[in-house]
Amino acid sequence: MSQVNRIAGSSKRINRNRTLTFSFNGKEYQGFEGDTVASALLANGVDVVGRSFKYSRPRGIITSDSQEPNAIFQVGSTQATTIPNPRATQTDLYQGLTASSTNGWPNVDFDLMGTVGKLGGSMMPPGFYYKTFMFPQSLWMSYEHLIRKGAGLGASPQQNDPDSYDKMHHHCDVMIVGGGPAGLAAALSAAQTGARVIISDEQNEFGGSLLCSTQSIDGQLPSQWVEKTVAQLSDMDNVMLLPRSTVFGYYDHNLVGINERRTDHLGEHQLQSTRQRVHKVRAKQVILATGAHERPLVYGNNDVPGCMLANAVSTYINRYDVVPGKQLVLMTTNDNAYKTAIDWHQTGRKVVAIVDTRAASNGDLVNKVKKLGIDIFFGHGVIEVKGSKRVKGVDVAPINATNHSVTGPAKHLACDTVASSGGWSPVIHLSSHTGSRPVWNEEIAGFVPGATVQQQHSCGGLEGIYALSNVLSNGFATGAIAAQAAGKGDGSYVGKAPKTSDPQEDASMALFHIPHSKKTSRAPKQFVDYQNDVTAAGIELANREGFESIEHVKRYTALGFGTDQGKLGNINGMAITAKSLGKTIPETGTTIFRPMYTPTTFGALAGADVKHLFDPARFSAMHKWHLEHGAEFEDVGQWKRPWYFPQPGETMQQSLERECLATRNSVGILDASTLGKIDIQGKDAREFLNRVYTNPWSKLGVGKCRYGVMCKEDGMVFDDGVTACLDENRFIMTTTTGGAAGVLQWLELWHQTEWPELEVYFSTVTDHWSTMTISGPNSRKVLEKICDVDVSSDNFKYMDWIEATVAGVKARVFRISFTGELSFEINVQANYGMQTWKAVMAAGEEFNITPYGTETMHILRAEKGFIIVGQDTDGSVTPQDLDMDWVVGKKKEFSFIGKRSWTRFDNKRDDRKQMVGLKPKDPTFVLPEGAQIVFEKNQSIPMKMVGHVTSSYYSACMGYSFALAVVKGGISRKGESVFLPLSDGTTVEAEICSPVFYDPKGDRQHV
Amino acid sequence: MLLIHCPYCEEMREEEEFSPAGQAHIERPLQPEDISDEQWAHYLFFRKNPRGLHHEMWLHAAGCRKYFNATRNTATYEIMETYKMGQAPRVTANEEGQS
Amino acid sequence: MSKSIQAESPLHHAQLEQLIGQSSEGGITLHEHKLLGHLNLRGNAADTAFLAGVQEALGVALPTAPCSSAKSELAQIMWLAPDEWLVIVESGTEFDVEQKLRSYLTGHFAVSDISGAQTLLELSGKDIIGLMKKSTGYDLHLESFPVGKVIGTTFAKTGAHILRLDENTFQLVVRRSFSDYVWLWIQQSSQEYGLTIV
Known part of the structure; x- marks a missing residue:
């Protein structure tokens, strides 16, 4: 098919020297560089671009901008590059573009659902969503399946997105949203003060309404003024221009989110470049110059392809040299839309008539039209359109807008295009994002931005200022004022505003809904929200059913719920609600627009934070060694810790048993570098420890270590670890791996807010030290080989630490144990960590030193009944619950953190869940962690749950499985049986026992 | 995303540098053992949740690691002031507890 | 070593x-x-003896204005917080510089070697x-x-x-x-x- 609707115009916005081939629903078409998919389809005379959501009616292109509710496509040729739901009116054409209707399964021209359209409609009356959500919840799943298939929600890509995305932060004095006449004028005047200015526009080039306007500026074409102004701005170092950049959200404290489409217009998958970039702009002042959207009128069968917005028709003619039909009927409530009839007439195609709802008008444009000899029907409305896949004609009748009635017989006019204009709605979406309630402006019959807490200005069409000369002067003034508010300039514009002459316009009429000779409920469908098939009758039905708040009407009818957020239909919907309830529009109010202004891809929002950059991975200095030795890794916070070190052919369980036995019988080595370490210095360090730990620190001598438990003020355990006394006034505290940052913040919180008088400083040294723990009966023999200090039992006692040289490296060695075996924790400066680790491995070779990971560490410590905070505790466990009263200082002077709470009633109950050991009756069965515990086996469901398993393993050293658990009153129930009903329906029995399974006297760690 | 003035770094910084740290100006009872369970529970658990002015603590986690106070309107997210630990707010709610 | x-x-x-x-x-x-050698230095910026001690040890006045830095032949100093600075020194000199600071400083201060961190x-x-x-x-x-x-x-x-x-x-x-x-x-x-x- 050729471009039947492309005329020999003179637009510079398209490049006729570059023909682009594209396909739509499997057919090939041609367009030009500069086209949107919509303008190219209209050029080719494609009428039907999709099917409607509920009634499956054929739909055509209505708008030329972000309001478009029908031409919403699936664009992209592969499962990796396909994009659901871009608007054809905002999709730049590129060579080879592949698009299809999202709604129109199986085929837009012959739609299976269309033949059962009535059924579809009656299955889904207004309120369908609402009622479905309310009542048959189980049915929703099956409805959803059906609806999604027919609903035009688009299909998400099935393969990974090959493109790359990123984000950038910016700061500026004045951020201008919208590059039309108001925005460009504001940018120019703000920039001339030296202010840092950013201006963005969603279209492929700046100019906004001027790109399709014929009104001269300074005696030149408006596009020439745009070109000159953009060139001026580009030359200024303090200005950043962002075309193809949609401001999708306006957030707190003047943060503006922008999505720049950098390569979308070039084709799919542009290697080596960022496809979309999100700019986060923190602006001192924001100017919204988002303009206004034309509002369609609501009339019978107003969705038949060929029904369009008046301004959209002008845009296609003037900007794209496309006349989307042969015979036009224009219906308007205002003078402004007469431009469309003039534009159409000048292409040489026929304007059948203008139907003006007003009694009369004597404006300049009206008089111009009269001179052209075009018929005007004043006091009339188009009450109904004839045709199904394309407009064939209209019924025009005299109307009385005040009492919503048709006052005379209808006359039929043949035509193929109906353009309508109900006036303009300021684009208040971004202003609404900040929580500002829009205010109804009677004069323009539209909402304008209301009061805001942001440093925000608005100008031009957004303020209801529509005459070009006023828009430009308002833009210049606003730019200067915003710059001054940002500290630049004196608030006045020094330049000269360009000359324009605006046609005199008569008053427009506030009319939204055209009456029909039948009652609304009986009249042909009058669509308000095209995307969701919401009709005037549906809204009136909602009102009759008692939904009067506009927010309820919205949820009941789905008005404004589409991906277009009701840009086209919301105001009409509110007006119809107001009329039906006998209220004014301000009384009815408006719903609030929220981000995103238009749909934004997940890729853009994710930016570069994907795959290995999704979450930082932290590594110890020995990580490369672990990799080379086949470790499997476990995530502990952001750390990658060796989980276990499988040898070829081993299962995980076999590895764990080998690692456990090697450690208990000879020597194992663990990378413990990830434990948090805090250097605590100052004369009050000791007193501070007394206050934050439950146990006493006053008498810990230099060279000694002590285990400590920290509680929150509610008395619950939140971290534990060993702290060593380095010097009279200096300690090194270790924390759990996951708790490191939180503990440091906790210490700082108390020091900075409650006890600033204590002289103490905390500094994190976690990353400074590489820590390797050698554990097992042969660990001393290994250490002796590479250590310059006597580490014999007499000289280096349990819970001592020494400074020594290990393998030639200065080290701190702690004789502490988390396995219950003789253990040494060697700490060296991390730059020497790898070297030292390798030396220890070499020294241990003769003892078959075995690297082990976190899982073996967990088994070995659990055999000893040592808790892991966060695994055996969950923020509701006191030291007493853990049977660890020994770690609570009884004579400490200061009422340390957590102490007072232990005497609270709830914490003294004797049926609190307490930590115990569990021995399954079947010694080979490993209880699932998290399994619930009951006292009585035979209970009806729900059973009385009395606790759960916190840690559970098979012990290779002991030859049976075991667990740690919390059980109500468990400490006094040792020897009793409990039952664990499992998810597979079976119930297993276990015996409550001491949590210390291995070496209960603790001899092994003291040798 | 808020823009927050750190009174120690003495400049505005992006919210992502900070962590919220709860209601400000809660003082730990000097003698916890001398007060009733109920009084202790008030100190532990009871927090304001106003619509309007709220004095709250923030931590400049990615910056100077200092805690400070802010007076923020919880409805509009305006931050009226930030001030150092130990200082009193200049902006306070009126008698009704609202602004 | x-x-x-x-x-x-x-x-x-x-x-x-x-x-x-x-x-x-x-x-x-x-x-x-x-x-390089990295030392974390803590102290009271209002304590003139502390400031004098640091200046003597490092050869340059401690930058006390928020977000400021200073440089001497011996060290580069970055302000981290009102009571915290990062002192960066040549590789291998961190131990000596730490000892020097400790010998010049009195009262409430802290130094941590964080060169590996x-x-x-x-x-x-x-x-x-x-x-x-x-x-x-x-x-x-x-x-x-x-x-x-x-x-x-x-x-x-x-x-x-x-x-x-x-x-x-x-x-x-x-x-x-x-x-x-x-x-x-x-x-x-x-x-x-x-x-x-x-």
């Missing part, structure tokens, strides 16, 4: 040395100032502002971030202290355990500009 002991900087595994000279066209240039990356080049804008939300305009200023802020999804050395040169102090992430981030973010390792 024995000379035969091989120290490995946090980016040792990236083998940056082998990438030097591989590309000279990049808009971004990266250099790791590895294995972090590394110093220098990023420069004609496109450096682009990379920095992708990485941090701080305003990089010279009015807001003049030469010599140091800020603690977020860098991608981790944190860094960033010192501006000149209009197009920044030094980043990053934690050892996050350095691989930072290295990956720099590679990703400089793709459109080209990355040169020096």
